Structures are given as structure tokens and as C-alpha cells.
Amino acid sequence: MTELRNVxxxxxxxxxxxxxxxxxxxxxxxLVASRLAYLQLVRHEDLLEQAENNRTAxxxxxxxxxxxxxRNGIVLASNYSAYTLEVTPSRIQNLEQTIDELAGVLEIAPxxxxxxxxxxxxxxxxxxxxxxxxxxxxxxxxFAAQRYRFPGVEIKxxxxxxxxxxxxxxxxxxxxGRINPAEKETLDDSEDQANYRGTEYIGKxxxxxxxxxxxxxxxxxxxxxxxxxxxxxxxxASSPATPGNTVRLAIDIxxxxxxxxxxxxxxxALVAMDPKTGEVLAFVSKPTFDPNLFVEGIDAENWQMxxxxxxxxxxxxxxxxxxxxxxxxxxxxxxAALETGKRTPExxxxxxxxxxxxxxxxxxDKEGGHGMVNMYRSIVQSCDxxxxxxxxDLGVDTIHDQMQRxxxxxxxxxxxxxxxxxxxxxTEWKRKxxxxxxxxxxxxxxxxxxxxxxxxxxxxxLQLASATATLANDGVKMKPHLVREVVDxxxxxxxxxxxxxxxxxxxxxxxxxxxxxxxxxxxxxxxxAAAFRGAAYTSGGKTGTAQVVQIKQxxxxxxxxxxxxxxxxxxxxxxxxAQEPRIALAMVVENAGFGSQNAAPIARRIFDYWLLGQYPSxxxxxxVQKAQAPAPIGKPRALADVPWPPAP
Numbered sequence: 254m255t256e257l258r259n260v261x262x263x264x265x266x267x268x269x270x271x272x273x274x275x276x277x278x279x280x281x282x283x284l285v286a287s288r289l290a291y292l293q294l295v296r297h298e299d300l301l302e303q304a305e306n307n308r309t310a311x312x313x314x315x316x317x318x319x320x321x322x323x324r325n326g327i328v329l330a331s332n333y334s335a336y337t338l339e340v341t342p343s344r345i346q347n348l349e350q351t352i353d354e355l356a357g358v359l360e361i362a363p364x365x366x367x368x369x370x371x372x373x374x375x376x377x378x379x380x381x382x383x384x385x386x387x388x389x390x391x392x393x394x395x396f397a398a399q400r401y402r403f404p405g406v407e408i409k410x411x412x413x414x415x416x417x418x419x420x421x422x423x424x425x426x427x428x429x430g431r432i433n434p435a436e437k438e439t440l441d442d443s444e445d446q447a448n449y450r451g452t453e454y455i456g457k458x459x460x461x462x463x464x465x466x467x468x469x470x471x472x473x474x475x476x477x478x479x480x481x482x483x484x485x486x487x488x489x490a491s492s493p494a495t496p497g498n499t500v501r502l503a504i505d506i507x508x509x510x511x512x513x514x515x516x517x518x519x520x521x522a523l524v525a526m527d528p529k530t531g532e533v534l535a536f537v538s539k540p541t542f543d544p545n546l547f548v549e550g551i552d553a554e555n556w557q558m559x560x561x562x563x564x565x566x567x568x569x570x571x572x573x574x575x576x577x578x579x580x581x582x583x584x585x586x587x588x589a590a591l592e593t594g595k596r597t598p599e600x601x602x603x604x605x606x607x608x609x610x611x612x613x614x615x616x617x618d619k620e621g622g623h624g625m626v627n628m629y630r631s632i633v634q635s636c637d638x639x640x641x642x643x644x645x646d647l648g649v650d651t652i653h654d655q656m657q658r659x660x661x662x663x664x665x666x667x668x669x670x671x672x673x674x675x676x677x678x679x680t681e682w683k684r685k686x687x688x689x690x691x692x693x694x695x696x697x698x699x700x701x702x703x704x705x706x707x708x709x710x711x712x713x714x715l716q717l718a719s720a721t722a723t724l725a726n727d728g729v730k731m732k733p734h735l736v737r738e739v740v741d742x743x744x745x746x747x748x749x750x751x752x753x754x755x756x757x758x759x760x761x762x763x764x765x766x767x768x769x770x771x772x773x774x775x776x777x778x779x780x781x782a783a784a785f786r787g788a789a790y791t792s793g794g795k796t797g798t799a800q801v802v803q804i805k806q807x808x809x810x811x812x813x814x815x816x817x818x819x820x821x822x823x824x825x826x827x828x829x830x831a832q833e834p835r836i837a838l839a840m841v842v843e844n845a846g847f848g849s850q851n852a853a854p855i856a857r858r859i860f861d862y863w864l865l866g867q868y869p870s871x872x873x874x875x876x877v878q879k880a881q882a883p884a885p886i887g888k889p890r891a892l893a894d895v896p897w898p899p900a901p
Contacts, residue, residue, distance in 0.1 A: 313451030316470030317412060319497025321426055321460055323506040324532075324737055329426050330461070332412045336393050338385040342373060344405030351403060352384065358399050359392050361385060368550045375433055386413070386549050414454070414548045420541040422509045424569040425502070425669075425735060427459020428544035430551075448472050457547065459569075460500060460735065463669045467739050470497035499740040501747070503532035511862055511869075512537045515855045516842070517878035521822075522570035523840035524718035524733075525859065528828065530752045531722075531731030533667070534836060534863070538570040563818075572667075575675045575711040576841050579797030579848070580635045581826045582706030584768050585720065586643055587628050589655035591764040595646050598767045601627040608641035608701070615641045615701055618798075632771035633779035635796065637705050644704025649695060652703055653679035658758050659720040660730065661712055667733045668750070675716055678709035707800060717826060717839035724772075725793070725828035725837045728758040728765050769793055773831050781825070784853035790864050792829035794856065796848035799824055799841075820844040825852035829860045836863050 321330035338359065345351050352369075355361060365385055372382045384406075388396075393408055400407070414429050432440070432455050440449050449455075450472055456462035473494030512523055516539045525535040540562075546555050559567055568574060590596035606622035608615045617623070617637040623630065631639035644652065657663060662677025676682075680695040687693045702708035715733065723730040732753040740747045772793030776785040780796040799822040823845040828837035838856060845851035854877050861867040869877075 314473035314475055314491070314494040315412070315451045316472060316494035317496040318414060318429070318454075319468040319470065319742065320499045321468070322499060322501045323504050323509075324502060324534075325505065325507075326501075327506050328417065329422065329502070329506060331415050331417065333415050334410055334412055335386060336388040337383045337409050337411050338388060338396065339381045339407055339409045340369070340384050341381045341405045351406065355384070355403065355406065358396055359385060359388070364552050364554075367554075368552050371553065372431065372550055375431070381407075381409070383411075383549065386411075416544045416548075418506070418510075419543045419545060421513060422504060422506060422536070423459075423541045423544045424538040424571065425459055425504060425509075425536045426544060427461035427463075428457055428547040429454045429461050430457045430547045454548075458544075459669060460502065464500050464736065464739070467500060468497040470742070471495035496742045498742050500736055501738050501740060502735055503527075503534065503737040503750075504536060504735065505534050505863075508859065508862060509535045509537065512855070512859060513539065513541065514874055515858060515869075515877050519845060519878075520564055520570070520843040521841050521845075522574055522714040523838060523855075524571050524714045525836055525838040525863075526718055526722045526731075526733060528722040528726035528731065528834045528837045531733050532737060532752075533733050533735045535838075535859075536571050536735060537840075538568070538572070538574070540564050540566040542566045569671060570841075571714050572669065572671055573673050573713070574841075575673065575713055576822055576824070577708075577710050577799040578706035578712055578717055579799035579822070579824050580637075580705060581717060581721075581795045581797035581824050581839070581848075582710065583635065583640055583704075584632055584724065584772060584795055585656060585659060585661075586640055586647075586652070586704055587632060587771070588724075588760060588764055588768050589647060589652065590628070590643055591767065592655065592760055593647065593651060596628060596643065598628045601625045602639055602642055604636055604638040606638070608638050608645075610641075610645065610698055610701055613698060628767065629771045629774060632768070632795065633774040635775075635780050640704035641701050642704075644700050644702075645697075647700075647704075649700045649703065650679050650681075652700070653677055653682075659723055660716055660755075661720060663716070665715055665719050665733050666755070667715060668736055672715065673713060675712040676709055677712070678703065706797065714839050714841055717824075718837065721826040721828060721839050722834075722837035723758060724765065724768065725834040727762065728760045730755045730758055769831065772828075776827070780849045781827075781853040781856075784849070784857045788857065788860070790829055790860065791831040792827055792860060793831050794825060794827035794853065796853055797824035797826070798822070798847050801844065817844050821846055823848040823851040825849075825856050827853075827856045827860070829864060836860065 317332055320328055323329055338355070340348075340351070342348055352361065352366065361384065369382060369384050388408065396408060416423070416426060416428070431453055432449075436455055440446055445466075448469070448471060452469070452472065456465040456468065461468065471494060473492045475491040508525070512525075512535050516523075516537065519539060521537075521539050523535060523537040524533065526533055542559055546559075551559075587596070591598070602625075604617060604622035604624060604626050606617045606620060608617075615637070618635070622638060623634050623636045626634070626636045626639050628639075630636065647655075653662075656677055662675050664672050664674060678699075683695050684693045699708060703710060719730070719733055732755050734750050734753075736750050738747040738749045772795055773791060775781055775796070776788075776792050776794045781794050785792060785794070801819055801821060821844070823842040824840065825848045826837075826839045828834040836859075838859065840852055840855065842848075842851050842855075858869045858873070858877065861869070
């Protein structure tokens with residue numbers, strides 16, 4: 254049977270289908286063409302930039318950190334370049350397994366693993382973290398041959414901070430460490446955010462922290478062509494980084510070395526200043542620590558040792574340690590008496606060996622007393638009874654007002670972070686310090702012990718040194734500063750630290766002369782005469798002994814029956830030469846006993862070095878270190894004969 258087909262109808266349907274298909278194809282081509290036009294014309298600049306970014310990378314160039322020098326140009330902090338083995342945790346599936354496999358290629362000590370684990374806890378997983386530092390050329394070559402096995406692991410050349418003299422002056426210099434999350438957040442909110450791109454380290458303490466802006470420098474940038482794997486192929490353009498400026502300190506590192514050597518293993522602090530300029534010549538806190546431990550991230554073992562040591566080596570005792578000034582306070586009390594008219598230089602009191610206030614007996618250090626005592630003898634012989642009576646006559650608030658002018662209980666404004674106020678008591682202070690009404694009341698008996706530098710009195714050695722320098726400088730108070738100048742790395746032009754006068758103490762020249770004359774007498778015929786016998790210069794000084802624990806009224810102090818840390822502190826303040834002082838200092842040797850025996854001999858060696866260029870013999874230093882009675886001054890060595898730490 255023949256099938257009948259409607260050819261015309263089929264052709265019509267076919268033409269319709271072709272038309273629809275053609276329209277569809279045309280629409281597609283129009284869409285492609287419009288998209289192409291959009292990409293080529295509208296998005297051209299944007300896509301070109303993206304393509305360029307895929308081909309190139311902008312890499313920050315971290316600047317060399319500035320040097321820290323002492324006043325004579327000796328390098329105290331510098332930089333060195335070394336290879337490090339870097340791991341990016343986000344690019345590694347099994348971190349522990351990778352580290353174990355790396356240990357088969359390079360030596361990775363347990364300490365390296367612990368430090369890496371600590372850094373991993375503090376950092377983001379996409380950051381590159383050092384697993385090993387200071388790789389040798391042989392180790393670099395060995396890893397390069399095996400690199401294909403370790404995606405996410407690479408060798409980088411980095412700059413590291415170096416402190417060539419280790420523990421010497423570590424509290425002054427400080428150290429740098431990796432930027433922690435809190436510091437990163439602070440930087441992100443600051444104007445310096447861009448300048449810290451690529452920077453992993455920042456100053457943490459001392460000059461490194463306080464002069465971070467000057468030492469850091471300006472970050473540069475490099476445009477590099479990268480492969481599909483993200484590795485740099487060649488440099489396209491660069492804007493170099495500007496190294497940090499050089500910071501020159503007023504510290505004399507040889508003087509600092511001598512003092513730290515004289516302290517030996519004993520705890521304490523010493524600040525030495527130039528009274529005329531305020532320059533800090535030595536800034537000692539013992540014990541010290543090695544800042545190099547912190548550069549690569551301190552390991553848990555060393556951190557525990559430093560942090561939990563009963564000697565507190567991380568405490569900057571010169572800046573943050575507070576101590577009763579003991580009898581070193583007496584010259585300032587005597588000056589307050591002259592200024593207020595409560596005493597005259599000739600006025601004498603009878604000292605029976607104690608001062609009775611109510612039913613309480615305040616004992617003098619000398620059994621039976623000093624007899625008739627005027628102001629000169631009260632300072633030279635360090636008569637406690639004289640100052641018990643004087644404190645009672647002055648009253649706590651007058652004492653406060655007179656002492657505040659010298660900077661006691663006040664920040665000196667030194668150019669290093671972390672200074673504390675100390676405590677200069679007053680009736681107002683006590684009302685604010687305590688909650689209960691009976692505690693807020695100031696009792697008259699509390700005033701008595703203030704006269705001999707005890708009671709609530711607590712000051713830093715920096716404050717005591719500044720006050721001593723002010724007295725030596727005839728009442729003109731200079732602002733202490735550790736930095737002498739900052740040298741611009743590009744122009745080599747130094748910007749000097751101005752000798753800033755804080756203000757002139759309102760005291761009559763005649764009154765200051767009386768006190769200075771008595772202080773000279775202390776070193777000639779008084780409590781520190783043995784230490785300064787035969788000196789080729791005239792100096793002034795004042796010994797002090799400060800109680801650590803309260804002794805019962807009828808109990809006599811006996812150091813041999815007490816634990817070492819409960820024994821009295823030895824203090825000493827001094828200046829020299831007496832007429833035109835070039836150096837003034839304040840020091841404390843913790844739990845060492847009498848200042849005349851255990852502090853003044855150290856000051857004698859310091860003055861011999863600074864004024865005469867004499868360095869004590871090794872035997873003489875050893876004698877001082879033993880904290881015995883002052884030995885005869887040994888034959889001095891010339892500076893040229895002094896062994897000095899070798900250059901790094």
C-alpha cells in the first residue's frame with residue numbers, strides 16, 4: 254500500500270526548524286560577541302591587572318634593622334644573614350610526618366620542634382614558620398636535592414638580630430621577637446601597617462622597643478615574575494627598602510662591663526649619670542639574661558628557667574625595682590630641714606642611742622648613741638636619732654613636698670619604656686591607697702621611720718641617681734636619657750638628644766653647699782672612708798642600709814641567723830669630683846648588708862675607671878665580688894691592658 258506524504262508540510266516544518274536553529278545560533282554568537290566586547294572593552298583594564306597579578310607578585314622587602322652603638326661606637330646590636338628552613342602548615346597535609354621525614358635529611362633537634370610548636374600555636378596556619386635556622390651551605394644543598402619531596406617547605410635567606418656581648422647590658426638594649434597577635438592587631442590599626450608588611454619581628458624590651466620607629470626602617474617592594482607554581486622566576490622592578498637608623502647610646506659599655514663584673518653573682522642595680530647633661534653612663538640590673546635567646550623564639554626550657562628563677566633576671570631592677578633608700582635619704586632630709594628653717598647647720602642634738610615616741614623606742618644603729626650631733630656629723634656618722642627627731646618635726650606632708658622636688662616618687666621621663674613611680678608617702682596618698690577608715694588615717698608614729706629612708710618609702714635606683722645628680726649639680730635637675738643621638742642612615746646626619754633641664758630645684762646655694770660638704774666628709778672621715786682612702790680625687794658619698802623585713806622592737810639584727818633573701822640591702826650614692834662632678838651614681842646590692850662594706854668599694858672602682866682611666870686588677874675585682882670588708886685598692890691596670898670581650 255503506498256504511503257502518501259505531504260512534502261510541502263514537511264518542507265515548511267523543516268524550514269521553521271532551520272530558522273529557529275539559526276536564530277539560536279545567531280543569539281549565541283551575539284552573546285559570545287557581546288561578552289567578548291564586554292571583556293575586551295569594558296573589563297580590559299581590570300582583567301589586564303588580574304592577568305599581570307597571576308604572572309607577577311608584589312613582594313615586600315624587609316629593611317635592615319638599625320644598629321645600636323655605645324657612646325664610643327662599639328656595636329651592641331647588629332644583623333647577620335642566614336638560611337632558614339621554612340614550613341607553611343596550610344600547604345602540608347600531615348605536619349608531623351613531614352617533619353619526621355625532614356629529620357632524615359637535616360638535623361632537627363627536639364628544641365627546634367618545641368620552638369616550632371610554640372610558633373605554630375601563636376601564628377596563623379598560612380604563615381611560613383622557621384623550623385631550623387642558621388643552615389650551613391652543605392645542609393642547603395642537601396635539602397635542595399630533596400626539595401621535590403616536600404611541598405610547602407622551602408629555604409629562605411633571612412636577617413637575624415645579633416647581640417655580640419650576650420648578657421652584657423641586656424636590660425638596656427632589650428631584644429626583638431616575633432610579632433604576636435596583640436601586637437599585630439595594634440599595628441593593623443596604626444599608620445605603620447604598610448611599613449610592617451613582611452616584617453615578622455619587633456622590639457620587645459629596652460632600646461629595641463622604645464626606639465622601634467627609628468630602628469625599623471622603611472619597607473621596600475619588589476615586582477617579580479612567577480611560575481604557574483608560584484615560584485619567583487625573575488625580578489621585574491623594585492623599590493629598595495631604607496635601613497633603620499643607627500641609635501648611639503650614652504652608655505659606656507666598658508664601664509657597664511666593669512660594674513656587672515664587680516657585682517658578680519649578686520643581685521642589685523646601679524645607675525650612673527653625668528650630672529651636667531643627664532646622660533646615663535651605666536644602667537645595670539643584675540642578674541641579666543641573654544637577649545639572643547629571644548631572637549628566634551625562646552624555647553620552653555629556657556623561658557621557664559628565666560621566668561621562674563627566684564632571682565628574677567627578667568626584672569629591670571634599675572628601672573622597675575623599688576627599694577627603701579635607707580640612710581642615703583638623710584642628705585635630702587637635711588636639705589629639707591635647712592630649706593624649711595627647722596634646723597641650722599650648727600644646731601646640735603643629744604643622741605643617747607634611741608628616740609622615744611610614745612611607748613615606742615626607735616633605736617640608733619650605734620649602741621649608746623653618737624653624743625652631741627650637728628648636721629655635718631649626722632650625715633658623716635649617719636646618726637639615725639638625728640633624723641628620727643627631724644622627721645617628727647617636719648611631718649609627713651612637708652617631707653613629701655620637699656622630696657618631690659628632687660623627683661622622688663615621680664617618673665624621671667627617661668627615654669625607655671617601663672619606668673615606675675615608686676612611693677613617696679603622704680596623708681593624701683594613704684587616704685587613696687586604703688579602703689578602711691582606720692587604714693586611711695596617718696599615724697604620727699609612721700612619720701618617724703621616714704627620716705631614715707624606711708617606712709613606706711620605696712624608690713627606684715634611677716630616681717635616687719637622678720636626685721643625687723641634681724644635688725651634685727648644685728640643684729639643677731637634668732632629664733636622664735640613655736640615647737645620645739640618632740644617626741640618619743641615608744644622610745649620616747646625627748640628631749643629638751638635647752640636654753633637657755627639667756627645672757631648677759628651689760634651694761639656696763649656701764644650703765646645698767652645706768650638704769655637699771658633709772657628703773665629701775663621708776668619704777674622707779665617715780662611713781665610706783675606707784673605700785676611698787688614697788683616692789686621687791675628692792668625692793662625696795652616702796652609705797645606706799635598708800631593712801627588708803621588720804625587726805621586733807627589742808630584737809637585735811643578726812644577718813647570720815636570717816635567710817639570705819631576708820637580709821638588709823646595701824646602698825650607696827656618690828658623685829665625683831666634688832667640685833666639678835662628672836659622674837653621679839646610686840646603687841643597691843640586694844641582701845648584702847652594710848653599704849660601706851659591700852657597695853662603696855664598687856663605687857670606688859667605678860670612679861677610678863671613669864676619672865683616672867684605671868681598671869682594677871682581677872684580684873681586686875674578685876675581692877669585691879666576695880662581698881667582704883674592703884680590701885686595699887690593688888695596683889690599677891691601664892685601659893690598654895684590660896681584656897675586653899672579642900668583637901663578634
